[in-house]
Amino acid sequence: MSNDVDNSRRKFIAAGVAGTAGLVLAPGVTLLDMAHARPAGEAASSAKRWGLLIDSTKCATGCNDCVTACGKENGVASTGHPETDPQWIRKIELKEIKSGRSHSLPMMCQHCAEPPCVDVCPTGASFKRADGIVLVDRHICIGCRYCMMACPYKARSFVHEEHEDQNPDVPRGKGCVEACTLCVHRIDKDQQPACVEACSAGNHGAMLFGDLNDSNSEISKRIATFATTQVRPDLALNTGVRYQGI
Amino acid sequence: MINPAKRRSVLGWLAASLLALLLAGAMPATAQDGQGGHKLIAKGDKCVRDVDFMRRNHMNILKHQRVETMRKGVRGSQDSLKNCIECHVNPATNSVASSKEDFCMGCHSYAAVKVDCFECHSSKPKASIVGTHPIIAPGQQSEGKDKQSGLSGKIPRQMQAKLASLNMGEGVK
Ligand code: SF4
Numbered sequence: 001m002s003n004d005v006d007n008s009r010r011k012f013i014a015a016g017v018a019g020t021a022g023l024v025l026a027p028g029v030t031l032l033d034m035a036h037a038r039p040a041g042e043a044a045s046s047a048k049r050w051g052l053l054i055d056s057t058k059c060a061t062g063c064n065d066c067v068t069a070c071g072k073e074n075g076v077a078s079t080g081h082p083e084t085d086p087q088w089i090r091k092i093e094l095k096e097i098k099s100g101r102s103h104s105l106p107m108m109c110q111h112c113a114e115p116p117c118v119d120v121c122p123t124g125a126s127f128k129r130a131d132g133i134v135l136v137d138r139h140i141c142i143g144c145r146y147c148m149m150a151c152p153y154k155a156r157s158f159v160h161e162e163h164e165d166q167n168p169d170v171p172r173g174k175g176c177v178e179a180c181t182l183c184v185h186r187i188d189k190d191q192q193p194a195c196v197e198a199c200s201a202g203n204h205g206a207m208l209f210g211d212l213n214d215s216n217s218e219i220s221k222r223i224a225t226f227a228t229t230q231v232r233p234d235l236a237l238n239t240g241v242r243y244q245g246i
Numbered sequence: 247m248i249n250p251a252k253r254r255s256v257l258g259w260l261a262a263s264l265l266a267l268l269l270a271g272a273m274p275a276t277a278q279d280g281q282g283g284h285k286l287i288a289k290g291d292k293c294v295r296d297v298d299f300m301r302r303n304h305m306n307i308l309k310h311q312r313v314e315t316m317r318k319g320v321r322g323s324q325d326s327l328k329n330c331i332e333c334h335v336n337p338a339t340n341s342v343a344s345s346k347e348d349f350c351m352g353c354h355s356y357a358a359v360k361v362d363c364f365e366c367h368s369s370k371p372k373a374s375i376v377g378t379h380p381i382i383a384p385g386q387q388s389e390g391k392d393k394q395s396g397l398s399g400k401i402p403r404q405m406q407a408k409l410a411s412l413n414m415g416e417g418v419k
């Protein structure tokens with residue numbers, strides 16, 4: 001995968017950044033937070049690995065804010081046939097039978113570093129981007145659904161019905177498999193995934209998004225401080241989504 | 247056994263029909279007003295490439311860009327399908343593919359070539375072009391309430407002339 005950036009463009013970008021140095025108000029304080037989004041024309045790089053940390057102790061039973069926000073952002077709405085409706089994120093309830101302790105958490109594509117959905121795909125449609133986001137390239141997905149069977153987290157769905165009025169940033173249509181894209185179109189604009197944004201807008205603070213490769217990122221610090229788990233760590237898929245309190 | 251004279255006439259007929267086929271094949275590429283009734287709709291004064299080049303090669307450019315964006319995560323290219331739609335949207339339908347009057351379907355229905363893009367991609371621009379279009383600045387928008395009608399009045403005169411000369415301005419009148 002090509003992560004090499006043409007050098008002259010680097011210099012050009014550096015010159016652009018130097019040109020805006022006037023926006024710095026005081027050391028460390030800038031008027032504009034210099035965008036962390038990749039400059040136009042630059043490919044995603046394996047220097048980053050995007051991930052999520054979900055604190056199930058803050059995730060309330062019955063709260064569906066993340067699911068609603070995801071549906072709105074990505075145009076995943078009910079087709080009136082719930083048994084075949086695509087599902088990108090779902091809330092699940094866990095209960096320990098002995099103690100009766102129950103808790104709730106959202107489950108979606110775990111953006112595995114070793115994704116079985118990619119291993120089994122016969123066409124190469126299911127792939128992992130350099131920055132760890134696992135996606136389906138709908139241009140070459142033949143809808144065989146092997147990946148749905150391979151995914152241990154039931155994260156993927158098949159689109160059974162024709163769709164209209166898609167979000168221009170989120171193309172989706174009949175005959176392909178799809179799953180949570182970690183809101184790749186938003187991440188590339190330096191925005192948070194829609195579910196994370198909704199969770200903090202609702203003051204739940206149960207979801208944290210960030211770069212797992214950056215030891216200074218909030219998510220990496222939390223993972224280094226608190227006990228967090230991957231779901232089914234025995235499968236050694238090295239998931240990008242981790243949970244706290246489960 | 248065919249005699250030589252007859253063979254010549256057969257060859258002549260073949261050559262003539264081949265030429266006719268070639269001409270017919272070239273027709274959609276030059277289709278403009280009056281030929282298939284296809285109107286070019288564009289907001290900018292200049293396409294990302296030469297218009298003739300685009301007529302023949304837009305599919306290759308889009309296919310190249312889709313790989314760059316989808317697989318490598320390259321964003322912000324002027325060759326993106328979204329960029330095409332922003333510029334070529336028909337103000338009457340707010341789409342590039344909802345009717346034969348729209349930019350993509352005008353030619354594709356004339357040439358009888360099916361477009362699959364819009365089974366998954368939206369054929370509509372993300373938002374109003376007001377204030378976001380690289381060429382039409384917010385101050386140049388008309389006072390009209392309707393965001394679509396904002397396109398007609400206030401396009402700079404220079405650009406109108408260019409649009410007219412390129413025969414690309416019909417859709418926004
Ligand atoms: S959670 Fe499932 S769909 Fe997502 S990367 Fe892992 S195997 Fe693939």
Ligand code: SF4
Nearest residue numbers: 121141142144145147
């Ligand atoms: S359904 Fe599509 S993405 Fe999944 S395995 Fe088949 S071709 Fe690959």
